[in-house]
Amino acid sequence: MSELRHNWTKEEILEIYNKPLMELLYEAATVHRKYHDPNTVQVSTLISIKTGGCSEDCGYCPQAARYHTDIDENDLMTVPHVKAQALRAKASGSSRVCMGAAWRNVKDGPEFDQVLEMVRTINKLDMEVCCTLGMLTENQANRLAEAGLYAYNHNLDTSEDYYKDVISTRAFEDRLDTIGNVRKSNVTVCSGGIIGMGEKLEDRAGMLVALASLNPQPESVPINALVAVEGTPMEDIEPISIWEMIRMVATTRIVIPKTQVRLSAGRTEMSREGQAMCFFAGANSIFAGDKLLTTPNPDVNEDMEMFGLLGLKPQKPFEKVSQPKTVEASDSQFQALGEKPKWSRPGHKIERNEEAKQKAKLVPKE
Secondary structure (H helix, E strand, C coil), rough: CCCCCCCCCHHHHHHHHHHHHHHHHHHHHHHHHHCCCCCCEEEEEEEEEECEECCCCCCCCCCCCCCCCCCEEECCCCCCHHHHHHHHHCCCCCCEEEEECCECCEEEEEEEEHHHHHHHHHHHCCCEEEECCCCHHHHHHHHHHHHHEEEECCCCEECCCHHHCCCCCCCCCCCCCCHHHHHHHCCCCEEEEEEECCCCCHHHCCCCCHHHHHCCCEEEEEEECCCCCCCCCCCCCCCCCCHHHHHHHHHHHHHHCEEEEEECCCCCHCCCCCCCCHHHHHEEEEEEEECCEEECCCCCCCCHHHHHHHCCCCCCCCCCCCCCCCCCCCHHHHHCCCCCCCCCCCCCCCCCHHHHHCCCCCEEEE
């Protein structure tokens, strides 16, 4: 049974990844059931609040200004527009809204103030709010936290060794610095990567080594399959097989057992049977809606039909996925989780005292 570790090696992870598939699935599913409800999957909606014109040169991304793609660029959305999309997402079953802006880094000023207002607005809808805005400072992370941000996404993309073959305008260390700044605030971390970009299996293992080495580990890890877009340097790369995706999901679940594994880009190329095997292997989150920023995604009605066939239920907002469903837990349970309990939603944190050693008690944040 997998335990929380921060010292995985590439060799150990490759050994897991290359196990006979049935053995790998059994191990991953067993770990999944130890820490999560296997019949609950979070549904998130990704909104591109500012599309295109990015100064970066990520080889997979159609939003880079230097590439000639046919995406529709748009300036920063208005707060009412974002609220309307968030309400539609909530009505369709989403518990989290993730807002993405094609920026290299966050700049203080009117646009950032507008994003903060978006966060406050969606937070009032009783939904989790996530942002992916590029690099940010510690002060900016704290301002997002004060506005009610629940999570910040900043993917490592791939291993440190292969990173320079994917992007040259930002260093791997820059990504780790942004994650570090988020960790200094009251915001959870969402960080994963993309497979199928021409990397070796050792690079997939290296990415998991980097993610597992973070302490604490990310609360969620998106696993994306490359969606090759015409006009980008990776336009001619063939899609990976579903078996590679299943193995990556299963290995991630074993190596980072408490995280929420997000089955992200590339689902339009996956059959329902393939997605079901990913859920069995430990994926417990999807993005709903017909687009993931600029790439295609299954329609939300199709996803809900799949949920019905598989007997899956959407996760509620702010619901803990790797701790007991109630706020009460014994000392031994906390020890089994490998760390002290964390806050469960913006504006609250969990504390323990001598009079209630056997309980985790929600108290307002001062």
